[in-house]
Amino acid sequence: MNPLMAPEGFRHDARCALSVNVNKVALLRNTRHLGIPSVTRAAQLCLEAGAQGITVHPRPDGRHIRAQDVRELAELLKAWPHAEYNIEGNPTQNLMDFIRETRPHQATFVPDSEDQFTSDHGWNLPADAERLRPMIAECKSLGVRVSLFMDPVPEMMAHVAALGADRIELYTETWASAFGTEREAAVLASFADTARAALAQGLAINAGHDLNRDNLTRFLRDVPGVAEVSIGHALVADALELGYGEAVREYQRSIQRAYAR
Numbered sequence: 462m463n464p465l466m467a468p469e470g471f472r473h474d475a476r477c478a479l480s481v482n483v484n485k486v487a488l489l490r491n492t493r494h495l496g497i498p499s500v501t502r503a504a505q506l507c508l509e510a511g512a513q514g515i516t517v518h519p520r521p522d523g524r525h526i527r528a529q530d531v532r533e534l535a536e537l538l539k540a541w542p543h544a545e546y547n548i549e550g551n552p553t554q555n556l557m558d559f560i561r562e563t564r565p566h567q568a569t570f571v572p573d574s575e576d577q578f579t580s581d582h583g584w585n586l587p588a589d590a591e592r593l594r595p596m597i598a599e600c601k602s603l604g605v606r607v608s609l610f611m612d613p614v615p616e617m618m619a620h621v622a623a624l625g626a627d628r629i630e631l632y633t634e635t636w637a638s639a640f641g642t643e644r645e646a647a648v649l650a651s652f653a654d655t656a657r658a659a660l661a662q663g664l665a666i667n668a669g670h671d672l673n674r675d676n677l678t679r680f681l682r683d684v685p686g687v688a689e690v691s692i693g694h695a696l697v698a699d700a701l702e703l704g705y706g707e708a709v710r711e712y713q714r715s716i717q718r719a720y721a722r
């Protein structure tokens with residue numbers, strides 16, 4: 462079988478889609494000039510195991526995902542018509558060129574500075590709104606769905622909708638750090654309130670950052686309408702122990718447990 466072709470019978474049947482972020486595979490690859498571990502091979506194995514998409518965040522400093530990775534993954538995903546390609550970044554930096562070149566299914570706008578350690582906050586709306594409006598419009602004119610990376614603040618959802626964005630991505634680090642503590646219920650409620658506000662504005666909901674096999678089920682069970690989670694750091698860490706295929710299956714089981722009655 463052509464290693465780039467999706468196997469017969471590939472099914473897209475999870476209620477919440479799992480998009481695997483392969484940043485950290487590229488981070489390890491970049492520590493030697495050997496080309497391993499392969500980013501495209503990692504993506505292929507995750508898709509074969511049932512992941513519904515691949516996410517990358519090509520940061521301007523090239524610390525992990527680089528332009529060639531973005532192009533090669535776009536090529537790979539042509540063989541997976543049911544899977545989605547999500548490219549994240551700051552549209553005021555290098556993101557828009559990748560969007561224009563590869564036309565992914567989704568662009569996730571993230572307000573990161575160029576040298577930021579990792580993503581650690583959402584957009585500040587309405588303050589950032591007018592800068593974003595033309596780039597949202599351009600993505601949509603290219604047929605690319607737009608998701609804005611947002612903190613769990615219900616009052617901001619109307620501003621997201623007014624900008625013409627299609628989705629929010631809930632920045633879930635505060636959930637991950639509250640999980641298992643006395644703050645868990647209160648923090649989860651803020652995400653549920655934000656999700657309800659987003660749904661009321663006609664927005665779809667993604668979520669990501671520091672999600673893992675342990676904190677994922679409760680989040681999906683209590684936060685309504687999450688359509689997609691993008692998970693990278695913890696899943697790749699798990700894959701070092703379990704392999705990509707079993708790691709993806711473990712995360713799919715965590716997702717399915719959220720809907721089990």
Ligand SMILES: CC(=O)[C@@H](O)[C@H](O)COP(=O)(O)O
Pocket residue numbers: 482484485517518520549571578579580610669670691693
């Ligand atoms: C936006 C977000 O929370 C993550 O998708 C981001 O890609 C993490 O970036 P690093 O992998 O560089 O930490």
Ligand SMILES: NCC(=O)COP(=O)(O)O
Pocket residue numbers: 482516549630668669670671672691692693694695696
């Ligand atoms: N948007 C979140 C993402 O793509 C991966 O975040 P993480 O799981 O690496 O924290």
